[in-house]
Amino acid sequence: MYRAYDMRLNRDHNDDGDVPIALEDDNDSDDVIGGGADQQPIGSEYESEELTDDSEEEEEDITWIEWFCNAKGNEYFIQVDEDYIRDSFNLTDLRDVVPYYDIALNTILDLEERSYIGRLNDSRSSVIENSTKLLYGLIQARFLITNRGLEALHDKFTAFTYGMCPNVDCESARQAVSRRTLIPRSALVHAGTPYWM
Structure with a gap:
C-alpha cells in the first residue's frame, strides 16, 4: 500500500530545513517500511511471485501511523x-494551522488514496507530505496529555x-524529551533526565 509513497519519498525528499529535526529522515530504502518490495531475489519465477504477493499483503496491513x-x-x-x-x-483549531488539512487528515487515517497524492506535481505533493507530518505532530502533542498518551510515553x-x-x-538514568513551545518548527526537541529538565 505504501510502496509508491515510499519510492516517491526516496526520490523527491529534500533537506531544506522545512521540517523539525524530529521529522527529518534519510529515507534510505532499507529503513523505510516496504522500500525493498521491488527487489526480488534470484530464483524461479514461482518463488518470485510468491515473495511479491507476501510483501504486498504486508504493505496493506500497515497503517500510515505505524509506517510513520x-x-x-x-x-x-x-x-x-x-x-x-x-x-x-481533539482536532479543534488545527484546520487553521495546517495547509491541506483535509488531505493530511485523510492520509493519517488511511482514507486518502495513495495514488492520488502520487499523481500531484512534486511541489504540491511535498507540501501535502509536510502538512501530514505537521498535523500528526500537533495531534500527538495533544494526545500526550491524555492517560493513554502518558502510558505510551511511559x-x-x-x-x-x-x-x-x-x-x-x-x-x-533514562532520558525524557520535551519541547519549550508548541509552535511548530520553532524549537528542537530537548532530551534530558527528569532531574535536569
Whole structure:
C-alpha cells in the first residue's frame, strides 16, 4: 500500500530545513517500511511471485501511523489511537494551522488514496507530505496529555527509547524529551533526565 509513497519519498525528499529535526529522515530504502518490495531475489519465477504477493499483503496491513512512527528519524513519535484522531473535538483549531488539512487528515487515517497524492506535481505533493507530518505532530502533542498518551510515553521512557543521560552523576538514568513551545518548527526537541529538565 505504501510502496509508491515510499519510492516517491526516496526520490523527491529534500533537506531544506522545512521540517523539525524530529521529522527529518534519510529515507534510505532499507529503513523505510516496504522500500525493498521491488527487489526480488534470484530464483524461479514461482518463488518470485510468491515473495511479491507476501510483501504486498504486508504493505496493506500497515497503517500510515505505524509506517510513520517506525520510519527512521521518527523514533520519538508515539502511535496515536485512531479513535482519538477521529474525534473532531481533539482536532479543534488545527484546520487553521495546517495547509491541506483535509488531505493530511485523510492520509493519517488511511482514507486518502495513495495514488492520488502520487499523481500531484512534486511541489504540491511535498507540501501535502509536510502538512501530514505537521498535523500528526500537533495531534500527538495533544494526545500526550491524555492517560493513554502518558502510558505510551511511559512505555518509551522505560524502554530507553530516548536514551540514557551521559552525565556520570545521573548514573545512566533514562532520558525524557520535551519541547519549550508548541509552535511548530520553532524549537528542537530537548532530551534530558527528569532531574535536569
